[in-house]
Amino acid sequence: MLKERDSIRSKAFLKAFIRFQNRNVTMDCIVRNISLSGARIEVGQAFALPTEFELEIPQRGAVFQCALKWRRDDAAGVKFMDSVAHATTAPPQSGASMEELQHENVRLRQEIAKLKARLQELVG
Secondary structure, eight states, X not given: OOOOOSSOOEEEEEXXXXXXXXXXXXXXXXXXXXXXXXXXXXXXTXXXXXXXXXXXXXXXXXXXXXXXXXXXXXXXXXXXXXXXXESSOOOOOTTOOHHHHHHHHHHHHHHHHHHHHHHHHHHO
């Protein structure tokens, strides 16, 4: 049976913080996968999660208002209700054409190939 999702999830390993009770309570967690609509997080089994809380992901410069959808052992699924803040994420450039993005993608792939070759030289 296929699970229906609002959007495709990507694997992740991001340190994050859960905040609730007017930000008076904070606990560490790990984001294990993420999408535009939600995430799967890992948090210690001993910690009780409220039905709604903020999830801050510093590496993404984002804070999301979340609703707890499920909880099993140390894993929990959350749905993003609303983005509270995007501290370091720049808004998308609406003027960037598909062709410009494709050229940038090619340039980045070439750079990755160069770095892999250099790494092989150093290791091999």
